[in-house]
Amino acid sequence: MECKFVPSVCSYCGTGCGVLFEVVNGKIKKTLPMKSHPVNQGKLCIKGWNLHEHVNSFMRLKSPLIRENGRLQKATWNEAIQITADNLKKISDTYGPDSIGVLVSAKMTNEENYLAQKFTRAVIGTNNVDHCARL
Amino acid sequence: MTNSIGEIEDAGCIFVIGSNTTACHPLIARRIFRAKEKRAKLIVADPRNIQLSRYADVAVNHRLGSDVALLNGMMHLIIKNKWHATDYIATRTEDFDKLAEGVAAYTPERVSAIAEVTIGDLERMAELYATHSPAALLYAMGITQHVTGVDNVKSCCNLAMLTGNVGIASAGVNPLRGQNNVQGACDMGGLPNVLTGYQPVSDPKVIEKFSKAWGVSLSQRPGLTITDMVQAMLDGSLKGLVVIGENPKLSDPDWNHLHHALKELDFLVVQDLFLSETAQVADVVLSAASLAEKDGTFTNSERRCMRIHQAIAPIGDCLSDWEIICRLSTAMGYEMKYESPEDIFDELASLTEASYGGMTYERLGIDGLQWPCPDLNHPGTLYLHKDTFKRGLGKFHAIEYQHPAEMPDESYPFFLTTGRMFAHFHTGTMTRISPSLDIEQRTGYVEINPKDAESLDIQEGDIVILSSRRGEMEAPARISEDVKPGNLFLPIHFGENPTNVLTSAEAFDPLAKIPEFKVSAVKVKKLVEGRPDVDVVC
Numbered sequence: 001m002e003c004k005f006v007p008s009v010c011s012y013c014g015t016g017c018g019v020l021f022e023v024v025n026g027k028i029k030k031t032l033p034m035k036s037h038p039v040n041q042g043k044l045c046i047k048g049w050n051l052h053e054h055v056n057s058f059m060r061l062k063s064p065l066i067r068e069n070g071r072l073q074k075a076t077w078n079e080a081i082q083i084t085a086d087n088l089k090k091i092s093d094t095y096g097p098d099s100i101g102v103l104v105s106a107k108m109t110n111e112e113n114y115l116a117q118k119f120t121r122a123v124i125g126t127n128n129v130d131h132c133a134r135l
Numbered sequence: 136m137t138n139s140i141g142e143i144e145d146a147g148c149i150f151v152i153g154s155n156t157t158a159c160h161p162l163i164a165r166r167i168f169r170a171k172e173k174r175a176k177l178i179v180a181d182p183r184n185i186q187l188s189r190y191a192d193v194a195v196n197h198r199l200g201s202d203v204a205l206l207n208g209m210m211h212l213i214i215k216n217k218w219h220a221t222d223y224i225a226t227r228t229e230d231f232d233k234l235a236e237g238v239a240a241y242t243p244e245r246v247s248a249i250a251e252v253t254i255g256d257l258e259r260m261a262e263l264y265a266t267h268s269p270a271a272l273l274y275a276m277g278i279t280q281h282v283t284g285v286d287n288v289k290s291c292c293n294l295a296m297l298t299g300n301v302g303i304a305s306a307g308v309n310p311l312r313g314q315n316n317v318q319g320a321c322d323m324g325g326l327p328n329v330l331t332g333y334q335p336v337s338d339p340k341v342i343e344k345f346s347k348a349w350g351v352s353l354s355q356r357p358g359l360t361i362t363d364m365v366q367a368m369l370d371g372s373l374k375g376l377v378v379i380g381e382n383p384k385l386s387d388p389d390w391n392h393l394h395h396a397l398k399e400l401d402f403l404v405v406q407d408l409f410l411s412e413t414a415q416v417a418d419v420v421l422s423a424a425s426l427a428e429k430d431g432t433f434t435n436s437e438r439r440c441m442r443i444h445q446a447i448a449p450i451g452d453c454l455s456d457w458e459i460i461c462r463l464s465t466a467m468g469y470e471m472k473y474e475s476p477e478d479i480f481d482e483l484a485s486l487t488e489a490s491y492g493g494m495t496y497e498r499l500g501i502d503g504l505q506w507p508c509p510d511l512n513h514p515g516t517l518y519l520h521k522d523t524f525k526r527g528l529g530k531f532h533a534i535e536y537q538h539p540a541e542m543p544d545e546s547y548p549f550f551l552t553t554g555r556m557f558a559h560f561h562t563g564t565m566t567r568i569s570p571s572l573d574i575e576q577r578t579g580y581v582e583i584n585p586k587d588a589e590s591l592d593i594q595e596g597d598i599v600i601l602s603s604r605r606g607e608m609e610a611p612a613r614i615s616e617d618v619k620p621g622n623l624f625l626p627i628h629f630g631e632n633p634t635n636v637l638t639s640a641e642a643f644d645p646l647a648k649i650p651e652f653k654v655s656a657v658k659v660k661k662l663v664e665g666r667p668d669v670d671v672v673c
């Protein structure tokens with residue numbers, strides 16, 4: 001049996017409590033508060049204590065989906081990426097880059113947010129990028 | 136936040152306005168209780184009776200949308216009683232005269248009439264806040280989700296500067312961010328007018344720097360905000376939309392409006408963990424890895440950038456958002472290649488010198504670092520504006536009170552406000568599938584005062600129909616003294632009772648483009664079971 005504790009940060013509000021994921025044989029069993037963490041000092045709220053449950057949910061998407069004949073069907077990554085790239089390029093070529101918008105997420109990491117706006121600005125070529133924190 | 140979460144404990148006075156802290160930021164609320172144990176004074180202003188109100192030295196339920204009047208009223212009394220920080224105002228601020236002139240008209244009598252707060256309470260609030268330095272002001276969406284959101288924030292800043300409470304420990308103006316990485320998303324340039332670290336796209340030097348780093352020429356024209364994007368979809372000028380980890384169908388201010396807008400798109404791609412309401416109508420859905428399946432950093436409300444570590448391999452055929460973006464860019468002809476999130480972090484830190492410049496994964500360790508952290512020896516910053524403001528002198532703004540976009544009237548006699556409850560997060564995509572959280576609250580509900588319930592003959596659990604000028608919805612009634620007579624409260628987490636059917640897409644702050652979720656006018660009616668009163672023609 002392999003058991004380890006992996007440090008992370010609770011993603012259910014902007015407080016940013018330090019958590020430890022209890023990982024047994026490659027599966028997350030529980031979430032624990034990090035004792036030494038400067039923000040939460042060994043405490044969590046009900047959402048933090050249950051942070052791992054959404055990770056393990058059976059509702060998680062397991063593969064990319066593509067709409068075919070009106071229905072979302074399973075697809076490979078290569079297909080899904082290619083279709084997305086082709087469609088975005090087509091729109092950009094026909095109507096210009098400002099006809100595309102990107103909504104980034106307050107749930108993604110900094111690195112991913114950085115890349116998402118870089119993608120919008122450098123790859124698509126527009127500043128139409130916003131996040132839902134206004135909402 | 137100008138200040139840090141830990142500092143709250145040592146405040147002399149804590150003023151919480153528009154934040155249901157125990158429900159939405161429980162581990163910040165904990166610091167408020169610790170401060171109380173150390174004899175801090177607590178002021179709570181909220182349209183509802185929230186849990187914190189019970190522990191407050193003064194708690195008021197000011198009328199929805201009357202924040203500017205309330206804050207001006209406090210400042211009026213502070214100046215009248217000479218409680219303001221004259222030395223601080225003289226050396227660190229400008230335009231005090233304009234503010235003093237502006238708030239002169241907000242006499243206790245007038246404010247009391249607008250905000251429905253007694254003069255005695257108003258006096259206590261002003262006195263406690265002004266005479267128990269350091270005073271920390273905490274707010275959340277209850278301040279920003281209004282047509283006057285920017286005015287509300289400016290008023291909070293006025294109050295804090297007036298009493299010398301910006302630039303010292305345990306004080307400040309502290310917005311509590313609702314979602315975990317709102318701070319980071321903004322810091323990273325997830326905004327139409329700025330790049331990372333709030334460097335404006337309109338500044339040619341900034342554009343030159345990023346164009347060089349990224350090897351392409353960049354547009355200097357500010358882009359569309361989410362509010363503008365929805366409009367552009369409707370008028371046909373926005374054809375393609377990429378949504379990453381968001382569920383705007385439930386969080387957008389006007390469900391019907393957005394529903395139609397999404398239909399107009401030529402192409403919609405959604406990247407998410409779950410088949411959210413928005414993903415269900417997408418052309419392509421990209422299955423993203425959860426936070427436990429990747430490395431990276433988050434930045435919390437107190438500007439603390441912290442590492443997350445990969446705990447498990449991605450579930451199923453999922454990829455991290457950063458890998459998806461890299462693949463998509465490469466497929467579109469812009470090769471994006473990084474070995475790891477650390478590579479990306481080093482690149483973004485090098486382009487965000489003033490705030491993230493001194494951060495590396497190694498330096499972040501477990502505790503993280505609070506920006507600004509401009510160089511490798513910098514210890515990070517506990518509180519902002521220590522000796523000077525970013526612009527030099529802190530500027531006062533005289534702000535006039537304005538009514539919310541919609542006030543109750545004869546046809547729509549109730550004030551409706553929206554918010555969160557303790558067990559759920561945002562649109563519920565993550566918390567409602569979590570068994571231990573779902574069990575706390577399974578369905579949506581509407582809170583109504585016992586007096587109103589009685590006059591409308593509504594019992595606990597009865598289904599009521601709420602309608603606004605935009606649409607109507609049903610929800611079970613929860614009878615509660617937490618809301619004032621004439622007010623209703625709806626939680627936002629439940630897709631089957633979408634609150635945004637009722638709220639308005641047209642009412643938003645002209646500058647910040649934040650929709651007015653916190654105030655709408657509605658009418659309420661009990662749903663009567665049994666024969667519908669229509670004649671059935673056979």
Ligand code: SF4
Pocket residue numbers: 010011012013014015016017040044045046047048049159160161162163
């Ligand atoms: S544990 Fe609770 S207070 Fe802490 S970050 Fe998570 S949701 Fe917020």
